[in-house]
Amino acid sequence: MRGRDARRLAVFAGAALLALPAWGASGPADPARTAAPGSIGPAAQTGKTPMPELPSPYTPNYSRGAVPPAGGQPPDFAYGAYQKGQYVTAFREATKRIEANPKDAAAMTLLGELYNQGLGVKQDPVKAADWYRLAAAQNDASAMASLGLMALDGRGMPKDPKAGRRWLEQATAHGSPTAAYNLGLILIGTGATADEAAAAAQFRKASDAEIGPAQHDLGVLYLQGRGVPKDPSKAAELFRRGADNGDLASEVEYAILLFNGTGVTKDERAAARYFLHAASRGNAIAQNRVARLYAVGRGVAKNPVEAAAWNLAAAGQGLSDAWLDQTLSGLSADERSRAERLANERIEQR
Numbered sequence: 001m002r003g004r005d006a007r008r009l010a011v012f013a014g015a016a017l018l019a020l021p022a023w024g025a026s027g028p029a030d031p032a033r034t035a036a037p038g039s040i041g042p043a044a045q046t047g048k049t050p051m052p053e054l055p056s057p058y059t060p061n062y063s064r065g066a067v068p069p070a071g072g073q074p075p076d077f078a079y080g081a082y083q084k085g086q087y088v089t090a091f092r093e094a095t096k097r098i099e100a101n102p103k104d105a106a107a108m109t110l111l112g113e114l115y116n117q118g119l120g121v122k123q124d125p126v127k128a129a130d131w132y133r134l135a136a137a138q139n140d141a142s143a144m145a146s147l148g149l150m151a152l153d154g155r156g157m158p159k160d161p162k163a164g165r166r167w168l169e170q171a172t173a174h175g176s177p178t179a180a181y182n183l184g185l186i187l188i189g190t191g192a193t194a195d196e197a198a199a200a201a202q203f204r205k206a207s208d209a210e211i212g213p214a215q216h217d218l219g220v221l222y223l224q225g226r227g228v229p230k231d232p233s234k235a236a237e238l239f240r241r242g243a244d245n246g247d248l249a250s251e252v253e254y255a256i257l258l259f260n261g262t263g264v265t266k267d268e269r270a271a272a273r274y275f276l277h278a279a280s281r282g283n284a285i286a287q288n289r290v291a292r293l294y295a296v297g298r299g300v301a302k303n304p305v306e307a308a309a310w311n312l313a314a315a316g317q318g319l320s321d322a323w324l325d326q327t328l329s330g331l332s333a334d335e336r337s338r339a340e341r342l343a344n345e346r347i348e349q350r
Contacts, residue, residue, distance in 0.1 A: 001232055012233060041236075059079075077093045078090050078110055087119040087120025087121075088120040092115075094108075105143065106140065108131050108138070108140070109131070109135040109216070112129070112132040112143060115128035121207045126157075128146075133147065139177065141176040142171075145167070145178055148166075148167030148168035151167060177214070178206065178211065178278055180206045181214040184199040184200070184203040184217070185200075185217075196226045196227030197228070198200070198227075200227035211245070212243075212245035213247050213249070215239070216250040219238030220235070232257070232263025233263040235257070236254065236264040248281055254274055254284050256271075258271035259272075259275075268298050269300075271299055275293065276300075280349075282317075284317040284318070285312045287317050288311070288314040291311040291321070292307070292311045294310065304331055305335050306342070308331055308339035309343045310343075311325070311328065316343070336342055
């Protein structure tokens with residue numbers, strides 16, 4: 001999976017995941033639909049919506065799939081070594097535990113993780129799936145969730161969407177919030193109105209566990225009134241929580257609501273701070289919005305060089321803005337050179 005896109009969950013790539021709003025933060029905007037000069041309003045999304053980033057067994061150094069024993073148990077040296085990046089030690093300790101207790105589900109899941117990612121051992125999805133199955137037989141929710149993803153992806157086993165969904169449903173029933181989120185994505189991906197409420201219920205389970213992408217997607221449903229009553233205030237709160245949990249799309253959506261005063265008290269300065277943070281993390285829409293803010297001096301002090309630098313950064317990701325190009329066309333050669341240098345520095349830092 002690393003070779004395809006280690007930082008994103010790709011198993012639902014063909015599922016049309018979530019019909020994000022036209023102003024969605026997850027993809028480039030259509031400059032022809034961008035709001036009036038200096039505004040931060042809706043921008044139409046073009047191209048295929050990228051997957052929300054979600055930690056999974058495919059994420060490098062992911063440590064939430066293998067869960068240590070419940071409180072009151074002896075220290076989990078295997079899991080501790082895994083978290084520290086001591087994968088050979090983790091493999092050895094987990095193996096010793098299974099030799100002592102053939103029903104040690106946490107150790108089985110940990111071995112599945114190590115084989116799945118190729119950490120401390122040669123990567124082997126088939127062996128990973130075998131260990132996950134053994135752990136799932138002991139009702140380990142994390143193992144069930146991993147099996148669901150692997151079945152959906154055809155990794156370590158034949159591709160089987162129905163089996164993948166069943167594993168995710170079992171994992172959700174056993175309390176896995178990431179499984180609930182992925183199950184919600186499947187439901188929303190059907191396009192059936194009847195499934196939207198069910199998807200919202202699954203997103204809520206994951207949201208309550210503070211999974212940022214789930215908070216974002218549930219917020220979108222509240223903003224649009226799909227599967228839940230329309231409620232911009234709840235949407236804003238969910239986006240804020242998602243942003244607090246590091247979800248980039250939530251950060252941008254919350255900034256938009258803050259700037260426009262939708263579902264939350266209008267605060268252009270606070271919105272600018274969120275936009276700037278998201279822009280520094282490489283989000284093209286945030287970079288475009290920051291450029292507009294600097295161009296007109298809203299939420300930040302007017303600064304044409306900063307505006308040009310962020311505009312160049314966004315354009316480098318395919319998000320051009322004719323209004324900004326025209327507004328900043330009067331920069332001197334020195335100012336343009338400074339802007340290009342800043343843009344290049346920011347691109348290199350990503």
